[in-house]
Amino acid sequence: MGVQDYLPFTAMPVGTLDKKARVCIPAQYRQILTAQNTRGVYMREALLTPSLECFGASVMQAFHEAQAQQDPLFTSVHDVDAFSLLSMSQDLAIDETGRVRLPESFIAYAGLSEHVTFVGMGRKFEIWDSEKFAPVREERRAAAQARARAQLAGRS
């Protein structure tokens, strides 16, 4: 999949998780999803952070296709690979007002309270509890800054 083939998720808009466990996916992100021929949004618990990874059908298809060609259907290797992508993911429907209803397990895993932050990551975006994300945001900023400095030093 070439870089040009998709619109990237960018920025870090904030949103609200209401009493009915709904969040409104930012309109900007919804446009990207519909451009991927995705009715809803695929979502799963991130493996390494307390957040939810969200992506469209393009990403799901690309990963699934690669995995399907690599592992025959009825093998244990297939099962482990399929689990992390497919079993852990849910295809959540987006309603006409742009909202999805989050399963309780997702809310618990990411520790979501009322305020959530959407983090654009190119071909996917993440949903974080806003308070939990604040320090992570600073970490990532520092890491990116350090890398930029190193790159600059190496070039001189």
Place this chain on the structure above:
Amino acid sequence: MGVQDYLPFTAMPVGTLDKKARVCIPAQYRQILTAQNTRGVYMREALLTPSLECFGASVMQAFHEAQAQQDPLFTSVHDVDAFSLLSMSQDLAIDETGRVRLPESFIAYAGLSEHVTFVGMGRKFEIWDSEKFAPVREERRAAAQARARAQLAGRS
């Protein structure tokens, strides 16, 4: 068979096996099956785990075609696979309320009690006894997590 041709089975919904040996196939899965032109659901005892493998016509058809393309006199692993798939599978009818009646042999093989878990695996899904699946779920999650960590480390 292209990935585009079907929606993947995802997520891990739970269900109930009632006193009449019936389980309600999640509506989401039924939609995927009907999209595959499958009235019922093909089911067999999984070869490697105490669970039931379920799939629609797409998988059956793919195996049928794979088998047909081979010289029938030439024995191979694929012939054995296709044979076991075709001969060990049952086409269970789904009634109007979305339920199937499981044969006693299936219930015994998977050790099903009242609570069952459906495990979405893309082209197929599995039915597990919820208690038996819990540790397997953790194993698979840990394996996926280890892989994600290795990938992250290799990239830096």
Place this chain on the structure above:
DNA sequence: CGATTTCCCATGTTATCCCATGTAAACCCA
């Protein structure tokens, strides 16, 4: 004729749809 299976309806629960409203952004025209 007894046991099992299939069909059908009832019911509580949950998710989905739909409309209302406040707010912020975009737009337009002077």
Place this chain on the structure above:
DNA sequence: TGGGTTTACATGGGATAACATGGGAAATCG
């Protein structure tokens, strides 16, 4: 460019529909 207007968006909440499940009655089978 400023100020007013319009549009799009995010959010709350009630009404509606879908779903999973239990259980009874009819049909089927041995």
